[in-house]
Amino acid sequence: MLDVTNITGGYGKEPVVKDVSFHVHKGEVLGILGPNGSGKSTLIKIISGILPKIRGSITIDGQDASLYSQKEFARKVAVLPQLHAHAFSHSVLETVSLGRYPHQSGIFSSWSDEDEQAVTEALTLTAITRYKDTLIDLLSGGEQQRVFVAQALAQEAPILLLDEPTNHLDIAHQQQLLDTIRRQAVDKGLTVISVFHDINLAAMYCDRLLLMDEGRIAKIGFPQDVIIEASIQSVYKARVRTQPHPELPKPQITLLPDMKQEKLSFTVNREDFTTSSEYVVLHAGGPLKTLSSAVHNPGLGWYRTFINRHVDLNYNCDDVKVEMASYLEQQGFSGADTVGMMTAVATEHVEIGEYNGEFGTVLIAVTAGIGNAVDVSEALTRDREQRIGTINTWVIVNGELPDEAFIQAMITATEAKTKALQTEEVKDPLTGTIATGTSTDSLLVAATQQGEHLPYAGPITPLGKLIGHGVYDCTVRAIREYKKAKGWIN
Numbered sequence: 001m002l003d004v005t006n007i008t009g010g011y012g013k014e015p016v017v018k019d020v021s022f023h024v025h026k027g028e029v030l031g032i033l034g035p036n037g038s039g040k041s042t043l044i045k046i047i048s049g050i051l052p053k054i055r056g057s058i059t060i061d062g063q064d065a066s067l068y069s070q071k072e073f074a075r076k077v078a079v080l081p082q083l084h085a086h087a088f089s090h091s092v093l094e095t096v097s098l099g100r101y102p103h104q105s106g107i108f109s110s111w112s113d114e115d116e117q118a119v120t121e122a123l124t125l126t127a128i129t130r131y132k133d134t135l136i137d138l139l140s141g142g143e144q145q146r147v148f149v150a151q152a153l154a155q156e157a158p159i160l161l162l163d164e165p166t167n168h169l170d171i172a173h174q175q176q177l178l179d180t181i182r183r184q185a186v187d188k189g190l191t192v193i194s195v196f197h198d199i200n201l202a203a204m205y206c207d208r209l210l211l212m213d214e215g216r217i218a219k220i221g222f223p224q225d226v227i228i229e230a231s232i233q234s235v236y237k238a239r240v241r242t243q244p245h246p247e248l249p250k251p252q253i254t255l256l257p258d259m260k261q262e263k264l265s266f267t268v269n270r271e272d273f274t275t276s277s278e279y280v281v282l283h284a285g286g287p288l289k290t291l292s293s294a295v296h297n298p299g300l301g302w303y304r305t306f307i308n309r310h311v312d313l314n315y316n317c318d319d320v321k322v323e324m325a326s327y328l329e330q331q332g333f334s335g336a337d338t339v340g341m342m343t344a345v346a347t348e349h350v351e352i353g354e355y356n357g358e359f360g361t362v363l364i365a366v367t368a369g370i371g372n373a374v375d376v377s378e379a380l381t382r383d384r385e386q387r388i389g390t391i392n393t394w395v396i397v398n399g400e401l402p403d404e405a406f407i408q409a410m411i412t413a414t415e416a417k418t419k420a421l422q423t424e425e426v427k428d429p430l431t432g433t434i435a436t437g438t439s440t441d442s443l444l445v446a447a448t449q450q451g452e453h454l455p456y457a458g459p460i461t462p463l464g465k466l467i468g469h470g471v472y473d474c475t476v477r478a479i480r481e482y483k484k485a486k487g488w489i490n
């Protein structure tokens with residue numbers, strides 16, 4: 001569709017864009033990224049013919065772009081420039097209608113049904129129909145931006161060149177506009193080349209990305225091949241971390257600001273836990289990075305308050321999450337800052353231990369109800385009801401863990417729990433074999449993310465050894481408490 005080959009060009013003798021080559025095929029959305037001054041706009045200007053090139057060639061549909069007449073070129077390529085100098089004031093409708101000029105034989109002399117339809121559709125797609133009689137000078141920056149996007153869409157050219165189309169737009173309008181452009185690409189085969197400042201938007205909406213650095217291509221490829229920490233850091237000179245988008249297989253970046261000095265310094269101690277017949281609660285001195293299978297705020301996040309709430313053995317409600325959220329609110333806990341679990345075990349029977357290692361301390365808290373114990377290797381052979389008789393395990397680390405260490409800590413803690421069930425000869429009541437856990441166990445690993453960096457938490461690492469020992473110790477003691485409460489042992 002569009003071939004750019006060894007393009008070099010700029011404003012004076014010294015080229016800004018240097019030896020840039022790429023191909024865009026029909027229906028593809030290519031995002032151009034790069035720091036300020038890297039040549040993104042200049043590249044768009046050269047492709048759109050606004051700036052002459054010094055070297056190289058641009059081919060559209062197999063024909064050299066310079067061989068098209070101005071009007072022919074405009075029927076092939078619509079351009080949304082970065083800045084819109086409009087010395088004269090038109091209404092929105094007039095401005096969008098100007099997009100139809102390549103389709104006219106004389107100025108507005110042959111306004112056709114197709115012209116009318118293209119303008120109406122462009123106004124609808126950019127949600128500006130209600131402003132159609134307003135003078136563009138009277139619109140906000142974001143509304144004006146949508147008018148110029150509508151003008152480019154009304155042109156109905158198969159190639160769309162956009163320079164920061166989401167400039168001035170709020171998040172809802174960014175999403176609306178890019179959804180629209182993407183739909184035009186997918187449904188109508190529109191080919192789009194667009195400059196982006198927002199790396200995350202570009203990764204979400206583009207099929208491929210071209211990363212520019214000092215006028216040259218630093219990287220071109222699928223978003224997952226371009227949005228990698230080392231490339232972004234070296235080109236933008238900014239510390240970033242990449243992570244997956246929660247719903248799409250697209251990479252996203254987060255800035256890592258230098259705010260170490262502002263960080264609240266704290267450790268978690270045994271005294272931060274309190275226990276009552278209602279719940280076990282940990283109020284940490286600062287937010288802990290947490291990974292859990294809790295009822296309230298499960299998954300990964302930062303939280304200060306952790307609660308393991310006692311509920312009746314017959315607790316049953318339609319929506320556990322809603323009930324738990326309203327319980328926390330009634331009890332005066334912040335819904336956003338609290339992780340909540342539940343257990344039918346008397347919470348006074350919690351076992352809390354503080355374990356010292358060379359790097360610092362780990363705190364473990366376990367409540368163990370073993371009435372619903374399950375041998376996981378036999379689970380497939382029996383049907384069971386889900387009831388609340390669980391082992392809830394908290395692992396709190398005074399240290400800094402990478403994500404993989406959180407997962408290793410969960411594995412180590414689970415193995416230690418299973419070993420405790422074996423020591424205590426806890427059996428699956430349905431199979432009579434040694435249980436490996438219960439039907440609804442919950443696990444939480446949380447870390448202060450300060451102090452010593454602890455890269456691993458497997459069973460032979462300094463952190464893993466403490467977790468393994470601590471979880472085993474607390475789980476054995478908690479199971480004994482449970483057995484005592486049931487009168488099974490003295």
Ligand SMILES: Nc1ncnc2c1ncn2[C@@H]1O[C@H](COP(=O)(O)OP(=O)(O)OP(=O)(O)O)[C@@H](O)[C@H]1O
Pocket residue numbers: 011012016034035036037038039040041042043
């Ligand atoms: N009209 C101009 N005349 C001379 N030099 C220019 C002109 N416009 C831009 N430049 C120079 O060309 C270089 C690249 O500018 P360009 O606008 O292409 O960068 P960009 O990547 O789009 O940056 P930004 O992210 O800031 O929009 C810059 O060093 C800039 O100073």
